[in-house]
Amino acid sequence: MTRAGRVVLLVLGLGGLLALLAIAAADLPAFGSVHSAYAAFARHAAYADRHAANSVAAVVFDVRGLDTMIEEFILFAAATATALLLRSTREEDAERAEDHGEGDALKLFGIGGVGAVVVLGLYVVAHGYVSPGGGFQGGVVLATAAALVFLAGTYRAFRRVTPQSLLEGAESLGVLAWPALGVGTLASGSAFLANVLPPGSIGSLASAGTIPLLNAATGLAVASAFTLIGVEFLEELFAERARGEEGRS
Amino acid sequence: MSVYPYVIGIVVFGLGLGGIAVSRHLVHAIVCLNVAQTGTYVLLLAVGWRRHGTAPILGGVPKGSHQVDPVVQALTLTDIVVGITVSGLLLALAIQVHRRRGTMDPDELRALRG
Amino acid sequence: MTAVQIMALSLVALSALLVVLTRDLVKLTIANSIYGLVLVVLFLVFGAPDVALSELVVGAVAMPLAIVVAIVKERGE
Numbered sequence: 001m002t003r004a005g006r007v008v009l010l011v012l013g014l015g016g017l018l019a020l021l022a023i024a025a026a027d028l029p030a031f032g033s034v035h036s037a038y039a040a041f042a043r044h045a046a047y048a049d050r051h052a053a054n055s056v057a058a059v060v061f062d063v064r065g066l067d068t069m070i071e072e073f074i075l076f077a078a079a080t081a082t083a084l085l086l087r088s089t090r091e092e093d094a095e096r097a098e099d100h101g102e103g104d105a106l107k108l109f110g111i112g113g114v115g116a117v118v119v120l121g122l123y124v125v126a127h128g129y130v131s132p133g134g135g136f137q138g139g140v141v142l143a144t145a146a147a148l149v150f151l152a153g154t155y156r157a158f159r160r161v162t163p164q165s166l167l168e169g170a171e172s173l174g175v176l177a178w179p180a181l182g183v184g185t186l187a188s189g190s191a192f193l194a195n196v197l198p199p200g201s202i203g204s205l206a207s208a209g210t211i212p213l214l215n216a217a218t219g220l221a222v223a224s225a226f227t228l229i230g231v232e233f234l235e236e237l238f239a240e241r242a243r244g245e246e247g248r249s
Numbered sequence: 250m251s252v253y254p255y256v257i258g259i260v261v262f263g264l265g266l267g268g269i270a271v272s273r274h275l276v277h278a279i280v281c282l283n284v285a286q287t288g289t290y291v292l293l294l295a296v297g298w299r300r301h302g303t304a305p306i307l308g309g310v311p312k313g314s315h316q317v318d319p320v321v322q323a324l325t326l327t328d329i330v331v332g333i334t335v336s337g338l339l340l341a342l343a344i345q346v347h348r349r350r351g352t353m354d355p356d357e358l359r360a361l362r363g
Numbered sequence: 364m365t366a367v368q369i370m371a372l373s374l375v376a377l378s379a380l381l382v383v384l385t386r387d388l389v390k391l392t393i394a395n396s397i398y399g400l401v402l403v404v405l406f407l408v409f410g411a412p413d414v415a416l417s418e419l420v421v422g423a424v425a426m427p428l429a430i431v432v433a434i435v436k437e438r439g440e
Contacts, residue, residue: 003356010270014263021259030251031364032300039297039318043305046319053307055316056413059323071327078334082341089348124416132306132412136330140420147424203308222330226425229337233432236344240436251364257372261379268383276388276433280395283426284379287402291375294409304410317410326417333421340429344436353437 051199052208057129060136061214065193068214069178072221076175079225083168086232090239099155099238110152117145125219129208135215139222146227155238159231167228174221181213254295262288275343275353279336286332290325297321371405378402388434392427399423 046058060068101107125138150158182192190196193210200207265285272278297318305319347353378398385391399422406415 007271010267014267014270018259018263021262022256025252025255025259028252028255028296031254031295032251032298032302034296034299034318036297036318036320039320042318042320043316047307054413055305055307055319056322056326056411059319060327064320064323067324068327071331074331075334078331078338082338085338085341085345089345131308132304132416134326134413136326137413137416137420140330140417140425144420144424147428225334229334229425230428232341233337233429237432237435253364253369254372257376260376264376264379264383273386274388276430276437277386277391280391280430281383283395284382284398287398288379290402290414291372291405294406294411294414297411298409302410304412306412322411322414325411326414329414329417329421333425336426337429340433343433347437 047202049199050195050208050211051202052129052211053203054129054131054134056132057134057215058208058211060134061129061211061218062193062195062209065214068218069182069193072175072178072218075221075225076171079171079228082229083164083232086236090236101154102152106152110148113152114145114148117141117148121145121223125216126205128215128219129211130203130205135218135220136222139219140226142219142223143226143230147230150230150234155234158234162227162231164228164231167224167231171221171224171228174217174219174224177217177220178214181210181217185210254298255292258288258292258295260288261285261291264288273354273356275346275355276340278355279339279343282339283332283336286328290328293321293325365408368405368408371401371408374401375405388430388437392430392434395430396422396427399426 042059042063043055045063046052046055050058050062052058052062121138121141121144123138124133124141125135128134128138146158146162149161178193185194185196186192188196195209195211197209197213199209205212262285265281265283265288268281268284269278272281297320299315299317302315302317305316305322343353346358350358352358375398378394378401382391382394382398385394399418402422403415403419406412406418
């Protein structure tokens, strides 16, 4: 089929779909007037039952915990598949590529910045159920700290702080903690991933039952997965550069 | 006017889909897929908003105020992070395609070749 | 519906159009980052700080890094 034929088909199909969606949107309740009973239940479950001040974290890690566990599996599968794909056909060893690092100002910023970003990431993960934040956001911030090592330093320094075996082990641990905790709560007599630990006092770090554990596991898994993907991509880049230098010498 | 947010969500989704279909570069197609996903996030959050509603966090917001829906926010935030991971996987696939076939143009990648 | 929300929504639609129409990959990276930033503003205006934080860390770091690697890979070979 020619490109013009494809575009005509696209216009017909997409136009029809959007028209149907627009008709459906006209029937939706007015913006701002939806008073969902499930939302009221989720808020009550978060504040009154679990004593978690951040109700979004309570919903993610407790009320809809099974969904989040399956999303963790998707994350794990995607990171593993990326590593598999890029490693299987890589020919050159990236360690031989030249990378002299950047200027002194950037190095100085990196020295101070990496520590600060790591502390920020750990803070965001740890206070996830007390204030906005959580395992997902803090995990990506921690992965950013690893990227900062590469940006402000050399590629070799980056590889030294991110050994692949450590990253894979940490990611597996973070993802495995979810079904392990579920089996633990099953063994204690409740449902899978039920919140069986004491709720504690709302607003403090010692609250919300099993949510802090799942939060920490998620932070570990997300940080390792993103760093692993970053390592694989950068390895690609430097294998390319090593091949280019090999060709020139 | 009160359906404007829903319409914007649908428009962004349609833009993303159209962008994938007429794209001439695999990386551009992947970014357009991401844009289509963000259209669904806009729709979800628009459904959850409540008039005069504040963020669904206890403490720091005035007591007795209404709060927006936390369930749709929970769905959206896991979706964003996992969506980027899947986009990373798709980019790795695009890199592999470029390695094998030397091009990233979808129009030239038609036949299945061994 | 407040004026800030209407403006944020319109900006989101315009930025999405910008991202879809950009062909050059380097400009696409910049457009994607702008789009991520506009989305963060929208999420904040909708009262969702968790989601805004998520989109901020993802759109500012992870996505541009991945796209830049794909760009350089394509130019190298």
